[in-house]
Amino acid sequence: MKTMKRSTLVIALLALVIVVAAGLWLTRKPAEPGAADKAAPAAKGPAQRPALTVSVAKPEATELTVTLAANGNVAAWQEAVIGSESNGLKLAEVRVNVGDTVKKGQVLAVFSPETVQADIAQARASLAEARASAADAAGNAARARTLQATGALSQQQINQYQTAEQTAKARAEAAEAVLAAQQVRGRNTQVLASDDGVISARTATVGSVVAAGTELFRLIRQGRLEWRAEVTSAELGRIAVGTPAFVVSASGAQVKGKVRSIAPTVDPQTRAALVYVDLPNVQQNTGVKAGMFARGDFELGRSAAPTVPQSAIVPRDGFNNVFTLLPDNRVAQLKVQTGRRLKDRVEITSALPEGVQIVVQGAGFLNDGDLVRVVDATPTAATPPATPATPAASAAVAK
Incomplete structure (x- = not known):
């Protein structure tokens, strides 16, 4: 009995499965004709579009300046020390300060002249007294010589009068020398500039009593500065007297000079020699001061070299790169080495393929292998920014 019930249950389940399968078969939609053909293009995807519209150019031969870089200090051409020639006098007036331009013979400071004037007056009085004594002795000697023939005076007395005359004359000359020395002291109460130039230092203080030889001022003679460039012995032979040089100070000021001497x-330690470059007047170049450290370039001549526009150089990962155009309108990234610059053009020192075309406009938005559309560069003063050809450009920039 139980076996009969189990067989009936199995038959019912099989019938149910057959009914469900038949229903699913009847409800399915027939396959559309050509569906397989439509699926094939969909698998291939849409045709790739250019990532960016760019302009290209070939490297041009440009005449550039051949330079030699160097470093060095800026110093005064010659520095004069102006000191006191008076001893024990009080400084009464200081008429100049640091940075003032002075002329040769200009009064820089004045000492109190009272003591010197009193000494001059005393020397004049002593001179007058000595001259009076010399005149009296000369008269006595003259009278003695007139009486020599008469025998009224002995030869010894006549010699005494003549000796007295010579002694008085010598004393008068000594008094004149003393007066001259005092007058020199009087002139030394005024401190004068020894040359044209610029005051670079001042230690003179009003009211101080200084000894002879004490430094009061320092003067940059004729306002001239020089750049003392250090050049290696290997490069020294390329520089000659008269070679132009451009000096750039730490503040960015640029000054053009000329080599005065080598x-x-x-130096046996550094194997470098000093090259002295004359710089223009210190007052006309406020950005260059004595004591500064400056770099510069010597102009050694001119030469032709391949150059590309500055916009074609793309710095990435610490290197300079350019994008070259391939025959299939794709670009290839090429690492290059750059050199000299002239306005908006940059020298390429590394080797470039012959006839290569460099992407100029839009190079900064490209990646290696991008497909581009090439247009002619517009001859305008300012190159407009690159315009993406399709929305795909946004994806290129995002990369």
């Missing part, structure tokens, strides 16, 4: 010896 040191005859080389």
Whole structure:
């Protein structure tokens, strides 16, 4: 009995499965004709579009300046020390300060002249007294010589009068020398500039009593500065007297100078020699001061070199790169080395393929292998920014 019930249940389940399968078969939609053909293009995807519209150019040969870089200090061409020639006098007036331009013979400071004037007056009085004595002795000697023939005076007395005359004359000359020395002291109460130039230092203080030889001022003679460039012995032969040089100070000020002289010896420690470059007037170049450290370039001549526009150089990962155009309108990234610059053009020192075309406009938005559309560069003063050709450009920039 139980076996019969189990067989009936199995038959019912099989019938149910057959009914469900038949229903699913009847409800399915027939396949559309050509569906397989439509699926094939969909698998291939849409045709790739250019990532960016760019302009290209070939490297041009440009005449550039050949330079030699160097570093060095800026110093005064010659510095004069102006000191006191008076001893024990009080400084009454200081008429100049640091940075003032002065002329040769200009009064820089004045000492109190009262003591010197009193000494001059005393020297004049002593001179007058000595001259009076000399005149009296000369008269006595003249009278003695007139009486020599008469025998009224002995030869010894006549010699005494003549000796007295010579002694008085010598005393008068000594008094004149003393007066002259006092007058020199009087002139030294005024401190004068020894040359044209610019005051670079001042230690003179009103009211101080200084000894002879004490430094009061320092003067940059004729306002001239020089750049003392250090050049290696290997490069020294490329520089000659008269070579132009551009000096750039730490503040960014640029000054053009000219080589005045080259040191005859080389430092045995650094193997470098000093090259002295004359700079223009210090007052006309406020950005260049004595004591500054400056870099500069010597202009050694001119030469032709391949150059590309500045916009074609793309710095990435610490290197300079350019994008070259391939025959299939794709670009290839090429690492290059740059050199000299002239306005908006940059020298390429590394080797470039012959006939290569460099992407100029839009190079900064590209990646290696991008497909581009090439247009002619517009000859305008300012190159407009690159315009993406399709929305795909946004994806290129995002990369």
